[in-house]
Amino acid sequence: MPSPSTPNPSAAGASEPEIISGSDAILRSLSKLGVTDVFGIPGGAVIPFYDALMAQDAIRHILVRHEQGAGHAAEGYASASNRVGVAIATSGPGATNLVTAIADAYMDSVPLLAITGQVFSTLMGTDAFQEADIVGITMPITKHSFLVRRAEDIPAAVASAYHIASTGRPGPVLVDITKDAQQNMAPFIWPPKLDLPGYRPITKAHGKQVQAAAQLLVDAKKPVLYVGGGVIRARASAELLELAEATGVPVVTTLMARGAFPDSHTQHLGMPGMHGTVPAVLALQESDLIISLGARFDDRVTGKASEFAPNATIVHVDVDPAEISKIRMADVPIVGDAKDVIADLTVAFAQAKAEATPDYADWWTYLNNLREKFPLGYSEPADGLLAPQYVIKRIGELTGPEGIYAAGVGQHQMWAAQFIKYERPNAWLNSGGAGTMGYSVPAAMGAKVAEPDRVVWSIDGDGCFQMTNQELATCTINNIPIKVAIINNSSLGMVRQWQTLFYDGRHSFTDLNTGHDTAMIPDFVKMADAYGALGIRVTRADQVDDAIKLALATNDRPVVIDFVVSRDAMVWPMVPQGVSNSQVQYAKDHAPTWEEE
Known part of the structure; x- marks a missing residue:
């Protein structure tokens, strides 16, 4: 990842720097850093930037349906490509909607550059409309945050943020830019001098x-x-x-x-x-x-x-x-x-x-x-419904190791980690540290933008999918043909598993009514159709391969497959929380130990 060097603009023969707006300085800085794609949604405090964005074509902007989607898409982009992902939002709720994705990137060391608009500098501290101290809010979950009040400070702030995000232990960096800084004119000096005296990542070991x-x-x-x-x-x-x-x-x-x-x-x-x-x-x-x-x-x-x-x-x-x-x-x-x-x-x-x-x-x-x-395996469900492990295993086998698999959080995440064979880095994307439901669909979208020639699967649960599925509209409109596999057990599966094992089967508020013996609310196939995607429902094992093959052959729109699976399937092996790893359970009643040699 490129890093700007320290220039000497006053050297003999140096031409006078061009005077441009702060918004143009943001765009030009990103372009100089090699950024080609950004994800975001406009708002009042970031309108000047979006006005400048419309007048150029060097950087592709993907208009998302929610700022959290922009953040996770930028994460997926970064995790699939080893490049810095960029997310844009306005002030107040726009910026705070990015917080979950920023925290997620912080926990998983994802290089993320979040750029937010801020109210006019003269209004800061007055509880102005859509004002939020996003620098203060994100301080515990970023490597660093910048507040920019002057147009002339923009190139150095953006370059510094990119450098911090992509070096040492990667992570998210926020640049909050006031509306007047975006509007005002200033000399554009590149590369800017980076003044980061406290930032010296150690790379060479003793x-x-x-x-x-x-x-x-x-x-x-x-x-x-x-x-x-x-x-x-x-x-x-x-x-x-x-x-x-x-x-x-x-x-x-x-x-x-x-x-x-x-x-x-x-x-x-x-x-x-x-x-x-x-x-x-x-x-x-x-x-x-x-x-x-x-x-x-x-x-x-x-x-x-x-x-x-x-x-x-x-x-x-x-x-x-x-x-x-x-x-x-x-x-x-x-x-x-x-x-x-x-x-x-x-x-x-x-x-x-x-x-x-x-x-x-x-x-x-x-x-x-x-x-x-103790080979990795699973039992066929007693209720006659699909085994989720089989579904995910076949997705991996039919797609192959060159695909990208972005999982949500829960049982389907663990099964995807277990039953898909990974042969290369950057093929597996998930929310590890934060465990963020809703990560999968936008992350898959970002990965597909970064790696358009690869097959990209979102392996999601019916709970996770309902948190960020609006980004299917983004995918359809922008020709981002991801494949979505909903592992639909009509419940919040991992919580249900814990309730089964540790709370005497009291399944408190984990039934989502998305299938099985109830009306499907919502009907994911109808939802896919409403978003312009291809919707497929699979309820039998003999339908699994044909559905996956149809998804792999469909590249003119997103595909959503609703796999109706058993709600009683559990993730094994398992080490219950708070006990020694020696008590790993291969199945519900079997804990192997060292003596089983």
Whole structure:
């Protein structure tokens, strides 16, 4: 991602800078930074920018139906392409509607540039119409926020925001620009001088720490590479593959790291965590060495943190020093960019290996035994309805690894993470840290804009879909032919699962009445038709493949498939919240342990 350098506009022979409006300065700055697509919706405080936007064609603007959709679309765009996603909104409610997407991007380290209009600077602090302190509101959920009151400050603010969003640990940055700053005229100086004295991301790790980690790898008997989403953000998948194959160490990829390491690789044990595979969960739990690469020891991975991997030495690699030892104390802390650190670790391991040969044979015997005993699978529903796992598995098999899969949040998210095989990075998009319902459809839309030649699926639940499905209109009007698979169990499935397991089956307010034994409210096929999409309903297993193939063959409009699935299907394996990972349950009444060797 390009970063502006420090210019010297007063150098001999330099021409006088052009005088342009603040709005034109925003557009020109974005264009200079390589931005080609933005998502947004106009309003009173951002009208000057939209007036300028209409007069140019270098940047494509996608008019969304809700600002949250703009934010998630920008996230999907960024996550699919490794480029900075850009979302635009007006002041007040327009800006606050972006907050959920900004928080989502912050939790998942997504490079997002949010540009909002603000009331006239002379009115700020007076509770003016549609005034909101969006800089203050977003302070805890952004890497940084800028308030711009003068037109001449716009190029530096936009360039600085882009630089901060895309370097170090990526994340969201907000630029709030008053209406008068957009309207006023000022010299346009590019590249601007970036004055960021407190921002110095560390990318190169300390060599001795890397050597110490390499020696631990050689000496370990039960090591694991614990791979997080930071490996994808660092574009370090090739380096990870080289390290894994050089060491022969088992690999687990978190929910945010699916695709960072090929699922088909023999060293891959799958996803760890609350709904991870048994081999992945117990590999971490029983290890004597964990090499954490771009992961943050999230509670969904560790279970009860005080009982997580009690015998493991921890090597923690992260570009963000604030993550090191935040949850689990690191024995060898390594601050640096994952791409560089992993490459250095591969070299250091080769050197350490020359002195002694590591022996992981017994470890692999145990892990392979777990693979054989506890393969990922599912049971056919007793009610005769579709198995959601089968539906999602067939979507992945018929689409293939070159597709992009954006999931909502809940049971369908976990099944999509489990039953689709990911062979490359940036193929799996989801809301991991924030767990934002409504993420899927706009994120898929953004991914399709970024990667128009790829098949893009939104795998959504009937609950999530009803939060942001209005963006189907955006897709139809702008020729963004995403495929939407609604895993319709007529309920808020993950909450229902917890109610079944932990609340004696008291299904309190989780029935959505979208199918099954009730009238379909709404009827998703009619809704798809109303939005100009192709709507299909599937209720039998023998209809699944034909529906998916029809969706794959339809590229002139969005497609919505309403898969009516069993509401009693559950996500397994499962580590109940607040217990040790040793208590992972393969099915409702089966918790495998180390003794099952």
